Amino acid sequence: MSEGRSGRQGSASLHIAVVLLVAAAGAVETVSFLGLDHVFAGVMTSNLALLGMxxxxxxxVDVTAALLALAGFGVGALIVAWCTRGQTTPMIHWHRRVMLFLYAEAALLAVGALVWGSAGGAPGGTLRDVMQFGAGLAMGTQSAAMVAAGRAAAPTTYLTGTLATHIAKGVSTGRPGVWVPLRFVGLVAGAATSAVLLEEAPPWAALPPVVLILCAIGSASVPLVARRPGSAARRG
Structure with a gap:
């Protein structure tokens, strides 16, 4: 019974981590769109459409920002895909390499938040372009990390397919579940938080994604801690 209970707790911890990562993505998108050059850091469909238009x-039309976001996203996804190729993706926890890349994303965004704050929330020129690339890099890293995590995770930077799947499954089974709606709530909450800070305290607007990702890492670490030798004995 204790193993079943710990398994359920681990599953809930991963669901919570996904919600927090979605909230972090929403905050990054807000800073990218409203604070930089009106392009998205993680929604490449929109950026490709902007290039097409x-x-x-x-x-x-200056498409530099869209190209930088696309390039950053692609580089981040490529690095994670290369480093996680061939690994197994257990259902009960995230692979340590996935966690490592989430730490790397948090560190990258922390540097960005420091630079953003030092610039008073209004970076310009080359610094603005570097931050746009960095935002795309962070979102590409996060997206590919969730792909590498397999069925123990879910998309966190794009939710259009998630919404369609949730509606279809809800209609067919009559049991839509609660975690997908919570991801949407997280996205709105994360975006709203950074939007408010952009209005009221611009130097702090880039900080929420860092905090949210660190909280997500903490939540995702619960199943790993539970698997350590001796953890069951201590619970007993």
Whole structure:
């Protein structure tokens, strides 16, 4: 019974971690869109559409920000995919390499928050471009890390497919579940938090994603701690 209970607790901890990562992504998107150059750091569909619209209109539109976000996202996803290829993806916890890349993402965003704060919440010129690339890099890292985590995780930077799947499964089974709606709540809450800070305290607007990712790492670490030798004996 204790193993079953610990398994349920581990599953809930991973669900909570996913919600927190979604909230972090929402906060990053807010800073990227409202605070940088009106492009998204993790929603590449929108950035590709922006490039298409610029090409279709035949106007001299600056697409540097969209290209930087795309490049950063691609680099982050490529690095994680390369380093996690061939690993197993257990259902009960996230692989240590996945956790390592989440730590790397938190560190990257922490540096970005420090730079953002030092610039008074209004970086300009080359610094702005570097931060746009860095935001895309962070979101690409997070997205690929969740892919590497397999069925023990879920998408955290794009939720269109998640919404469609949730509606379809809810209609077909009559049991839609609670965790997917909580991801949507997390996305809105994370975005709203950074939006408020952009208005009221701009230098602090880039900090919420760092805090949220660290909290997600803490929650995702619960199953790993429970698996350590002697943990069952201590619970007993």
């Amino acid at each position: 610029a090409a279709g209109r035949g106007e001299a």
